[in-house]
Amino acid sequence: QIIEDMEHLTDEAKIWQKTAGVHVAQLKYKDNIIIREDVSRHVAVDKVIGAAAKEGYDFSQCYVSYSGRMPADMLIKVIRVGIPIIISNAAPASSGIDVARAGNITMIGFVRDNRFTVFTAPERVNFEE
16 A cells, blocks of 8 residues: 555656656545645645645544655654654655654655665554555
């Protein structure tokens, strides 16, 4: 599912496909997916969080996947709204790993070529499917 969701993210990133000059974020809640693009990875994530809040989504049942590094400030943003999982095709910063550990959030990075790395809280990932 993690790999499929990252593929969906890039498949739906229309501006990114044309320019490679933006970031894309998606928030998944049950069978619903919200996708937004922006030149800033932070703003792309803000946009999906805002759209989900407007829809009344339960953030504890959501996860975010996006393009871009995972520094501490991104993890703080996601933890503050109560999203338990963050996924990226990029690398985490060491400060991001520290914040993810402290906030008990599952951080998954390097999602590409049918593989990924779980950096923190692996108990939320079902490796059997």
